[in-house]
Amino acid sequence: MSITFSWPEESERSKDALKRPDGVDQFRVLPGQEVDLDEYPTRYEGEITKKKALKELEQSKKRLNLLQQLLYATEKRSLLVVLQGMDTSGKDGTIKHVMDAFNPQGCQVSGFKAPTSEELRHDFLWRVHKVVPARGMVGIFNRSHYEDVLIQRVEEMVPKAVWRGRYESIREFEESITEAGTIVVKFFLHISPDEQKKRLEDRLADPTAQWKFKVGDLRVRAKWDEYQTAYEDALTECSTEIAPWYIVPADRKWYRNLVVSRVLEKTLSDLDLEWPPLEEEAKGIEIE
């Protein structure tokens, strides 16, 4: 028995892409496609209202929860979700408001900050590989191995020849874990510099959020264009058939959450998993 989906009926669909079953594909970077981030909106201006989006998110999360149960029960595949984006783009917020759909028992979040001295004595994929989700599990990367072609490039922590070679290493790494049963989905949360300014100011003003404010983030903000270029190259070089990048308009949090939830839902439902049968020796057994 697999889970069936209540995607909207043909008659209920509007032109708004997110209402179509295949609506999430519009956000996907196709293999070979050259990404120019200026062509991608950061702010959703379509017809879905916030109220409607929040309601749809709740429904989508219920399905996500069921799909994760199936993933956990079958233990055949695992799901790796990569979250990248500039500071305040909503990596933490997406985890809090979408990924809380998952049973914590089947879900592991890994954050990647500045590498430790031990990690620096290994290749850049070492610390990442260790926490790739086991079959049955969902793994969420808050930042990831992509930092090694982003901050390490922009801040010139490694020579160009080194970071250029990493795109291929990443493609091969993601292919290798995919062959072992992991599904890889990557989200770039795309915000505008104006929206970031607003969010940083909000943090400064809110006593329950001030702890998130780091002066160091402003140094990254000052190099906005360089980071966008580094992102464009990473998205162009590493969006493959088996490990696609999705570019999510993230200036509006409620739309960002809905897109991420829908993509995950689509990804998991495409696996077409079924509940495992009762083990052979348990058939016809009586409990005493």
Added chain:
Amino acid sequence: MSITFSWPEESERSKDALKRPDGVDQFRVLPGQEVDLDEYPTRYEGEITKKKALKELEQSKKRLNLLQQLLYATEKRSLLVVLQGMDTSGKDGTIKHVMDAFNPQGCQVSGFKAPTSEELRHDFLWRVHKVVPARGMVGIFNRSHYEDVLIQRVEEMVPKAVWRGRYESIREFEESITEAGTIVVKFFLHISPDEQKKRLEDRLADPTAQWKFKVGDLRVRAKWDEYQTAYEDALTECSTEIAPWYIVPADRKWYRNLVVSRVLEKTLSDLDLEWPPLEEEAKGIEIE
């Protein structure tokens, strides 16, 4: 600014212990207290209705979520939750229905099944110590180092002198991590053999739950009394001031969940954490 709690007002309190702010203390095994599980009910028969309990659980979980945010933001303490109990007693269910209150980013669930060959070449606390939650985090143990004085004792996997010595090792281990800032809370989910029978039969009958049924569980069920004795000794020997055991009546899932949630809420609120202030160099800063 710390979080204030809406425990029921004096005037609203009934005789029902869970409605008193200190109501959760009734479930706590006091240091030095000798536990006889026959004296502890498995089935709640008090005046709280299921409907009321579910409503209170939702409210409690909202507070839990806020408290965890504080724990995460302050990075001063961590919380370790140990879940133990016979098969079907609700370890998984408690994680699914209570621990989903936590932001997945600040929460890690570790399950302890039969040790691997590498783990067997280490002392019994080795695999457990590795996953003790870091400051700011909640760690949930689905089974734990207590299996080493439960199944290992009943199934005679180690000599008596070995498992007897482990109570002291456990007390010292828990004291040592507590001194470093971890709060330890342990739950024994107490069910009756009749309730287990019913739940196992339900699993057999439900195509979406059959995967959870393992014939091997029946061998453990056959030794019910031996396991209860082993639990009594573990609860008696290892409920300390700093790492208490709580015995939770678990025949009714909705009551079990409410008790666990309330205990966690009380434990975290007793820490009296406050939001960290803005970093010094960020004061008066302007975002450009």
